[in-house]
Amino acid sequence: MNKMWRNIHFAFVWILAIGTVSTSRIALGYDIIEVPKHYPTIQDAVDHVKAGGWILVRPGTYNEIVRVRTLNVLIYGHPGEHPVVEGGFVVESDGVKIHEIDIKVTEEAVVGIALTGTDYLPQEEIELTNNIIYPSDTGAVRGIGLAVCIRCKISGNYIDGFELEGLAVHGNSKGTVIRGNTVVHNLMYGINLSPTSQFAQVIDNITEFNKTCDIIDSGLSNKIKRNDAAKLCR
Structure with a gap:
């Protein structure tokens, strides 16, 4: 019940923030792009957005693998609209935020x-929040994969049904926060922290029905607490 109310409160605050802040950004001349109104695809919007710009993705299905190379871009859908990317995202820059997208x-x-x-x-400082991520067919092995990321945040996502793992933190990632996600029905691991990951916080996640381990922590000084995980491996 507490987790449900936290999610409702987050969505309400997000709606207010988007409405208020978007108006302010328009008044100040900041870059806000709407898909498909301004560009037909998310990739087109990403290729034209300025650093720090916002991309609002309206409902529809977008068949594309989106490469994000611009700094500090926010790509988001309004709560309840559920735009669908049939493909995926490859994030190659810092400060990118992806929010409320079905993938x-x-x-x-x-x-x-x-x-x-x-x-x-x-x-550094990637934020992935409130996305729904699931495979369309065989060959999709992972919901979210971090290579080497510093102070990245992954929260409120629903990740279901991958051939390998739901969420993986690889390489010398430091200070990753993984909070309030639901990661279920993956054929090996729910959440996988690699041996070289450090100082991650894995808190308040639901990780169930993952075949090998719900959470596997092979890293250094990671904090694992208050998770609903039947199979915790170290």
Whole structure:
């Protein structure tokens, strides 16, 4: 019950914030793009948005694998509208936020939202919130995959039914916050923290019916607490 009310409160605050802040941004001349009103595809919008810009995705099905290379971009749908990306996202820049998008992951995409950071060029402060991520067919192996990410936040997502794992934190990622997600019915792991991940916080998640482990923590100084997880592996 508390978790449900937290989600309702978050959605209400988000609606108020989008309405108020969007008006202010328009008045100040900031970049706000609406899909498909201004551009027919999300990729077109991403290719034209300025750093710090917002992309509002209206209801519809968008068959594309979207590569995000612009800094600090917000890609979002309004609560309840459920725009569907049949494909996935590849995030290649810092500060990107993806919110309230349904992602039907194809075999071509492999991963619903894939981050591409490396030890030499880590990504920072990515936020993935309130998305619904599920496979469209065989060959989709992972819902969310972080390569090397610093202070990234993953919260409120629903991830269901992948061939390998729902959510993976790989490489020397540090300070990842994984909170309030539902990760279920994956054929190996629900949430997978790699041996080199550090100082992650995995809190208040529902991880059930994942075949091998609901949460596997092989990392360093990670904090795992208050999760609904029947199978916790270390």
